[in-house]
Amino acid sequence: MAREAWFEVAPSAARLTGSMRDIGYDFPTAVADIVDNSIAAGATRVDVMVEFDGADSRVFITDDGSGMSPGALLEALRLGSRRSYAGGELGRYGLGLKTASLSQCRSLTVVTRNSRAAVRTCARALDLDLVEEWDEWAVVDPGPDPQVARARKWLAEGPGTVVLWRNLDRVLPERNPDGGWARRRLEALATKTAEHLAMVFHRFIEGLEGRPQLVLTVNGNKVEPWxxxxxxxxxxxxxxxxxxxxxxxxxxxxxxxxxxxxxxxxxxxxxxxxxxxxxxxxxxxxxxxxxxxxxxxxxxxxxxxxxxxxxxxxxxxxxxxxxxxxxxxxxxxxxxxxxxxPPQLRHMLETSINELCVYANDAYRKTPRGATRPVPPDLGAPAEQRAATHAAVSAGVAVRAAAMQAGEWQAWQRIAAVLRETSPEVVELLGLDT
Incomplete structure (x- = not known):
């Protein structure tokens, strides 16, 4: 069989970067995506610094993770990196570092160190102005740069990675980046980012089995878990x-x-x-x-x-x-x-969620309740009896949930009160006395 002709058509880097900046990040979610990478690298501390300096304002995200080799750093800056993800890793598409960063800035620089024995760092930069000028996904050495020098100094004590965002065109106003409004905006974004990280990573900050607690700071303030x-x-x-x-x-x-x-x-x-x-x-x-x-x-x-x-x-x-x-x-x-x-899961969750909402409704109305769940079936009873009991209790939950959703909760309470007096066996069967 004759082989079909094929042609490689590389995308225009200049046009592609414009569309990928609008995937849907805001500032806090973009920072969170970078923190994902830090956690995947085994970091126990991540510091976020949002520094106002007019048009030269910048964001540093530093960690004490395992760092990257020069080759791994280049791969990390590839659009759709070729690395594979192990089960449980927070990465997914190989896009996060680039899409998250460039959704907020035009210049992304990464400085990293992966050796404990040797104080050797590697720095690479991805600048959209250069990408658009060359129409190539070009990664360059940033060369002598005071902010890169700061990052290298932070890595003097051990491995880790520093992500630097500059030219914050999606964050600062174009006309007056030096004004008071721009300063207040960066301060507000720092506060909002701390709140977001406190919620999104609360389990890591509290401590998970098998890994050390994560210390997160924003502008020097420790983030407490929410x-x-x-x-x-x-x-x-x-x-x-x-x-x-x-x-x-x-x-x-x-x-x-x-x-x-x-x-x-x-x-x-x-x-x-x-x-x-x-x-x-x-x-x-x-x-x-x-x-x-x-x-x-x-x-x-x-x-x-x-x-x-x-x-x-x-x-x-x-x-x-x-x-x-x-x-x-x-x-x-x-x-x-x-x-x-998925629809299959939504159907599975329906009864459990409705049951939860019944109890929440009672708590809201301050109705005393001695139990925290419907009375479970007797585990020593025959399987058929346990199944019947479970079905009856589920029916009771469904009736209560339907009354709540229909806005007839007070009417239902009157009905339940009558049942307790006239048919206590029905109340017990349906689990309405819990």
Whole structure:
């Protein structure tokens, strides 16, 4: 068979860089993507410095990770790097360093050191002005440069990497980058970035089994973790966790769900803590699913199409965890800030989420409750009896959830009160007395 003719058509680097700058990052999510790389490199400390200097303002992101060899650094600056990702690594497409950085700046410089024995650093720069002039994806040696010299000095004590953003055209106003508004904008972005990192990496900051705690700072201030599930609040309620097995095409993996009802305002340890736990979106919009990929928070707020946001369920929050083996199933985007719940999983979660919202509704209305979940079936009973009991309890949860969603909760409470008097056996069967 004759071989078909083929032609290599390389993309225009100048045109491609213009489109890839608009993938969807904002400043905090772009910084977070760089921190992903630091974590993948085994860093125990990451420092973010947002420095105002008018048109010469800059951002440094430094870590004490393993660093890179000169060859690895060049590969990291390739658009769509050829390196493979191990299971559990936070990287995904080989685009993050470039797309995240260039979404905010026109000049990206990376300085790195990977040897403990030798104080030898390597620096490479990717400048969009040069890319557009040459129409080539050109990586250059930055040569003598005071900011690069600062980065090299920081790496004098050991391995690590420094990412430097300059020419912040997507951050500073073009006409007056030296003005007070520009200064205030950078200060506000630094604050917003600290809040974002506190939430997205809270598990790493708190400490995960098998790896040291991560220390994160922004402009010299230590970032404290923002855990959406208020683990230190005594009045918090955790319901039974669930595990689901997904089999979609050739992809298979496990997803876990943990469910929490946070205390109402008067049961929080302090008003300030209640306000802090409201989160950047405030209580109503912070309710819902918190979706974690390899322990990194990628999406939060809302119920993923399972149900709507409701004032009465604002105390309900749930952690949904999946591993990198299910990336394709969840359609995670390049910026690692959006996922799509597969329909199969959405159906699996429906009962568990509705049950959680029933309890959150009760907590909101301050209804006393002695148990934290429906009465489980007797494990010593025959399998058929346990299945029937589970089905009845599930039916009770579904009825309560439907009453809540229909806006008829008060009517349902009156019905339940009558049932408790007239048919207590039905109440017990449906789990309505818990």
């Amino acid at each position: 855990n959406p599930f208020a683990p230190h609040e005594a009045a918090r309620t955790e319901l039974a966790s669930h595990a689901f097995e997904l089999n979609i095409g050739e992809r298979a993996g496990h997803v876990t769900l943990r469910r929490f009802v946070l205390p109402s305002r008067d049961r929080f340890s302090a008003q300030a803590e209640f306000d802090r736990l409201s989160g950047p979106l405030n209580w109503n919009r912070q309710q819902g699913l918190y979706i974690y990929r390899a322990d990194r928070l990628v999406q939060w707020g809302g119920w993923g199409g399972i149900r709507g946001i409701d004032e009465h369920t604002k105390l309900a929050r749930a952690a949904l965890d999946f591993g990198t083996d299910l990336d394709a199933v969840f359609n995670i985007n390049v910026a690692k800030m959006r996922v799509t719940l």
